[in-house]
Amino acid sequence: MNLLDTLNKEQREAASTTTGPLLIIAGAGSGKTRVLTHRIAYLIEEEGVHPWNILAITFTNKAAGEMRERVDKMVGFGSESIWVATFHSTCVRILRRYIDRIGYDTNFTIYDTDDSKTVMKEVCKRLQYDTKVIKEKALLNAISAAKNELIGPTEFALNAQGDLWSQKVADAYREYQAALHKSNALDFDDLLMLTVELFRSCPDVLESYQERFKYIMVDEYQDTNTAQFELIRLLADQSHNLCVVGDDDQSIYKFRGANIHNILDFEKTYPEARVIKLEQNYRSTQSILNAANAVIRNNMERKDKALWTDAGDGEKIHFRPFETAYDEAEFIASDIARKCKAEHLSFGDFAVLYRTNAQSRILEEQFVMEGMPYQVVGGVNFYSRKEIKDVLAYLKTIDNGQDDVAVRRILNVPKRGIGATTISKVQAFADTSDISFFEALVRAREIPSLGNAAGKLEGFATMIRGFRGEMREFNLKQLLADVLETTGYLEELRTSGEEDAQDRVENVEELVSKMAAYEDEAEEPTLSGFLEEVALVADIDSVGEEGERTLLMTMHAAKGLEFEHVYVAGMEDGLFPGYLTISSDDPSDMEEERRLAYVAITRAKKHLTLSCAQKRMIRGETQYNPISRFVREIPEDLLDRPLPEKKSRAVDEYFDDNDSLFTGFGTGRSSGSSYGARSGESEPDRAPGSGVSYGSSGTFSKAVYSYNTKKTPLTGLSRKTPESKKPFMTKGVTTLSKGMPAAGAKPEYNVGDRVKHIKFGEGTVTALEKHERDYQVTVSFDGAGQKIMYAAFAKLQRIE
DNA sequence: CGTACTAGTCTTTTT
DNA sequence: GACTAGTACG
Numbered sequence: 072m073n074l075l076d077t078l079n080k081e082q083r084e085a086a087s088t089t090t091g092p093l094l095i096i097a098g099a100g101s102g103k104t105r106v107l108t109h110r111i112a113y114l115i116e117e118e119g120v121h122p123w124n125i126l127a128i129t130f131t132n133k134a135a136g137e138m139r140e141r142v143d144k145m146v147g148f149g150s151e152s153i154w155v156a157t158f159h160s161t162c163v164r165i166l167r168r169y170i171d172r173i174g175y176d177t178n179f180t181i182y183d184t185d186d187s188k189t190v191m192k193e194v195c196k197r198l199q200y201d202t203k204v205i206k207e208k209a210l211l212n213a214i215s216a217a218k219n220e221l222i223g224p225t226e227f228a229l230n231a232q233g234d235l236w237s238q239k240v241a242d243a244y245r246e247y248q249a250a251l252h253k254s255n256a257l258d259f260d261d262l263l264m265l266t267v268e269l270f271r272s273c274p275d276v277l278e279s280y281q282e283r284f285k286y287i288m289v290d291e292y293q294d295t296n297t298a299q300f301e302l303i304r305l306l307a308d309q310s311h312n313l314c315v316v317g318d319d320d321q322s323i324y325k326f327r328g329a330n331i332h333n334i335l336d337f338e339k340t341y342p343e344a345r346v347i348k349l350e351q352n353y354r355s356t357q358s359i360l361n362a363a364n365a366v367i368r369n370n371m372e373r374k375d376k377a378l379w380t381d382a383g384d385g386e387k388i389h390f391r392p393f394e395t396a397y398d399e400a401e402f403i404a405s406d407i408a409r410k411c412k413a414e415h416l417s418f419g420d421f422a423v424l425y426r427t428n429a430q431s432r433i434l435e436e437q438f439v440m441e442g443m444p445y446q447v448v449g450g451v452n453f454y455s456r457k458e459i460k461d462v463l464a465y466l467k468t469i470d471n472g473q474d475d476v477a478v479r480r481i482l483n484v485p486k487r488g489i490g491a492t493t494i495s496k497v498q499a500f501a502d503t504s505d506i507s508f509f510e511a512l513v514r515a516r517e518i519p520s521l522g523n524a525a526g527k528l529e530g531f532a533t534m535i536r537g538f539r540g541e542m543r544e545f546n547l548k549q550l551l552a553d554v555l556e557t558t559g560y561l562e563e564l565r566t567s568g569e570e571d572a573q574d575r576v577e578n579v580e581e582l583v584s585k586m587a588a589y590e591d592e593a594e595e596p597t598l599s600g601f602l603e604e605v606a607l608v609a610d611i612d613s614v615g616e617e618g619e620r621t622l623l624m625t626m627h628a629a630k631g632l633e634f635e636h637v638y639v640a641g642m643e644d645g646l647f648p649g650y651l652t653i654s655s656d657d658p659s660d661m662e663e664e665r666r667l668a669y670v671a672i673t674r675a676k677k678h679l680t681l682s683c684a685q686k687r688m689i690r691g692e693t694q695y696n697p698i699s700r701f702v703r704e705i706p707e708d709l710l711d712r713p714l715p716e717k718k719s720r721a722v723d724e725y726f727d728d729n730d731s732l733f734t735g736f737g738t739g740r741s742s743g744s745s746y747g748a749r750s751g752e753s754e755p756d757r758a759p760g761s762g763v764s765y766g767s768s769g770t771f772s773k774a775v776y777s778y779n780t781k782k783t784p785l786t787g788l789s790r791k792t793p794e795s796k797k798p799f800m801t802k803g804v805t806t807l808s809k810g811m812p813a814a815g816a817k818p819e820y821n822v823g824d825r826v827k828h829i830k831f832g833e834g835t836v837t838a839l840e841k842h843e844r845d846y847q848v849t850v851s852f853d854g855a856g857q858k859i860m861y862a863a864f865a866k867l868q869r870i871e
Numbered sequence: 872c873g874t875a876c877t878a879g880t881c882t883t884t885t886t
Numbered sequence: 887g888a889c890t891a892g893t894a895c896g
Contacts (some may be wrong), residue, residue, distance in 0.1 A: 691887040
């Protein structure tokens, strides 16, 4: 019996093509993990490759763990020397060994986004940036993007010439990086960028890894960014035995730097590459696949392919519109409960997917009410909770005294009467003496004008050094217990009287058991090792295999998973696709959102239910959104019930070649009714080019309709452009509008006035036109160009 | 120095 | 609506 007998023809070919570059385009559910594990087994058993020479890289720890497990089963002896790891942990392992070659200490700590923000705040203070104008987050985003593109501070500064904002970023980047370096800390992006830097500046180090990793495999290749691409390229530069697996249709991480062109242009990078497509799907019914195919077909930037199965059509896709988000949640919970009971299913056979984490709460409430077991994946990461970060900061301080962020975080937690004034004096001393913050605490007596604060600081430093001494005799669990005890942290938490104190205590206890588990499992448990493991976990990592509970999670988190029954909630334009996408003038944003829809749909094995709500509270504001365009992209005969008609012509019909904005608002004159049972009442009058809505709006205090069209590859729509609508067409108009529909009143500004918009900043009013129910205002913004909007929605403020 | 209130932001997604 | 950071006040 051959190792590859259980694979289909394409899979077999993919698993047995071992030399040279290989691109496996693996559609959803086409068995790519199977192929990868078989390929590894084939390499070892059929080709006699030493396991030591194999590198398999994934994105999440969960994926790495699963692959490890499956490979272990297939390969047996020697499989432990295969390097199976995530990008980030791979880099950490390499850097722990060699980072001293590029000027860092090998016991560096890893900063999460919170820590980075703290550092950036300091940087902004030092550079005297007004953080109301220059946001820390914006700077960090820009820096992160640069790092993902392997652009260091120096190069960034060179490129920034002539651009004011870029120069600001460049200065912040330089300072930020210096601060990290001083704290001997790396952020997530540094892990990748510095590994590449290490390889580029130390050819001998690179060579040693090239010699080790003769066969490289990369999973989820469509999500790699430029830094990851370069890392892989360097490692594979000798052997060229590089096998990448991915699905361009499932590329959903552009926002964090993923470059879909890595997969689309693989054959350009490696002209000798073989390409194998896996299109047979072993997961879903043909109906589900047809729906997924129909949606993704609307994307332009993709490799042509279509999933198929021989499993049969299965049942139709359920579409359930509701009046409110509450109704929707109620339906989902009760439907799952009903099916579980009637068909003797496990709650674990179900998953509910949504676009934003904020949607989980209302669903959770219903699950609680029905008494159903569930687990919300994501949301606030366990390791980013305040109490966990506090405790970890103690451990980091003990582990690496150079980590200023950690030291400052806990210096006065629990309260030791050390205030901001004292801290800034210490910081100033540390800066002028060019020592770490912690070192400054040790030498507190040398700092002038501290008074009796010096004693407190010394006491703190002595305590920390006491903990360090304990590391020699105590194990990790004892050390942590002593930290919690001696610092009085747990005590303070218990007696704080805060409402969620009990939860927090439990979280800390959870951390204690995680540490104990680490100590039991790790070969050589160290404090650094624990902190490192903890720094690199993702939400999805904690989702175990089995479980009698329904998972609630974002569509992003669901990638790679599958369920018998899948509910996708909130299929509404404005929510999914999100309004930011709808109003974006980059068409690839909508394509990314559509790929997300594709991912969501293809999670379902047998039963898929799409639902939406006409009315929903988002960010404390009631919104009225139409049915998602992604639902409308599914052929109606695949759905179990007809879609309500759009109540007006498709917005696309109004325009042909420009991005345009249309807003309208309901009148609130008829009672709200759900789609299925719309009253026969005439629809509200609409301002020209008003948004599409279904049904009539009920009485409400706030409503939002926002529309924006662009050149979409939507087929079958005529593109009539009535002359009367022409005046509304403006080049480059992209916005969203929201606010009270208290329209009609003349705005307090006039043509020529300077106004301020919440998103676009300042500009000059160039036109003001009275319309049926609102004023239409045209503004030429200083930074964002010309925009046309309705006065009631735009919330423009006149400035002097 | 610590507490209590206010304003602003967020909600797209994460290693 | 919920959280957080910043400010005013005790």
